[in-house]
Amino acid sequence: MSNVSDSYSNNIDVLFYVSLLEKVVLSLLSTVSACVFLCINGTVLFTLRSKPVFRDTCRYILLYNLLLADTAHLVVTQLLFLLAVCRVRLTYPACGTIATIANLTGDISPLTLVVMSLEIYVAVCFPLRHASIIMVKNTAVAIMAIWAITSMNNVNRGLFLIEYSFDNLETLLMEDHCTDIAWFPSTPRDNYDKAYTCLVFVSAGLAVIYSYTGVVVAARSASTDKASAHKARKTLLLHLIQLGLSLSSMIYYPLLIALARTVSRLVFVWVQNVFYVLFIILPRCLSSLVYGLRDQTIRPVLLHYLCCHLRFPVEPGLG
Known part of the structure; x- marks a missing residue:
């Protein structure tokens, strides 16, 4: 996940060779998409804090996180x-801070x-104990x-800085734009x-697979609510898809390298921006679309x- 932030910026290298108009158009493709999804995510986040039913329900608290x-x-x-x-160069500390936040989140x-x-597994398989466990x-x-696990991971990554000395640098200003590898070149850290x-x-x-299997087995029981079990199975499948999409951000840059060998430069520029939207932006917005549209509450x-x-007045029970 650490080379994700590297992939976001490395795909820009080829933009240096295209016209200013093409740069603007290609940048707008990702920026407009990101802004649209940010508005949706922001609305869902506000929604999850607007009603007591969301603030006091564990499932919605996890969704908010x-x-x-x-x-x-x-x-x-x-x-x-x-x-x-924009070919903006940052200092090594500034780039390191931004890259670390990207890795953490x-x-x-x-x-x-x-x-x-x-x-979900506990709710379906142990409904009587759900309230006492969750x-x-x-x-x-x-x-x-x-958050502690992810923070510890970034602390562990920072320990690799011991082997990398900044004393030999003539200036703290980076030679190129900010990427994870550019500010922190370390093979052991990469491994x-x-x-x-x-x-x-x-x-x-x-x-997720274990939870899905448990729900499938529980659904065969006569005492299990079939409708709830079916909905839980679909949600777990969506979780598995979300994991796959998150993982796709890791193969994004290697995929671009392979693509660059087979297509022309101009085609590559357009395709890599579409891939950026599909593999980087969309996975981070799938949750708001899935839960915002599927959840009846x-x-x-x-x-x-x-x-x-x-339109769509809120039901009195949610007020």
Whole structure:
């Protein structure tokens, strides 16, 4: 996940060779998309804090944490994108701070999806114990644990700076635009990042698959609510897709390298920007679309705010 922020900026290198008009058009493609999804994410975040039913329900608290991290990640990575487009050079400390924030917020999603999947598993398989296991206090502890794990990962990455000396630098100003590798070139750190990424996604994938299997088995029981079990299965499948899309950001840059060998430069520029929207921006906005439109409790309130209070009045029970 650490080379994600590197991928966001490295795809700009080829833009140096195209015209100013093409740069503007290509930059608008990602920027407009990011702004649209940021507005949607922001509305969902406001919605989740607007009603007691959302603030006091563990599932919505976890969703808020997921969307908050994804929104912050999208803002930071789009900032890196625009800085690279404008060929703005930062100092090493400034670049390191932005890249670290991008890595931190990018690591939150898979871990939060694991907790959300386990919550669904408990709700379907142990409905009588759900209220005693999934409490607001326990949810807060789980969220703090998620942020602690991701923060510790970034601390561990920082330890690799010991082997890299900045004393030989003539100036703290970077020679090129800000990327994770540019400010922190370290092969051991890169190997650590790959190992951590594999561990997180394999563990998260196994947790979601285990939850899905448990729900499928529970659905065959006569005492299980078939409708709830069916909805839980669909949600867990969506969680698995979200994990896959998050992982796709890791193969984004290698995919561009392979593509650059087979197509012309101009075609590559357009395709890589489309890939940026699909593999980088969209995964960070899928949660708001999935829950905002599928959840019967969130949807009327969300539409109420999106339509500026003109339509879709909120039901009295949600007030």
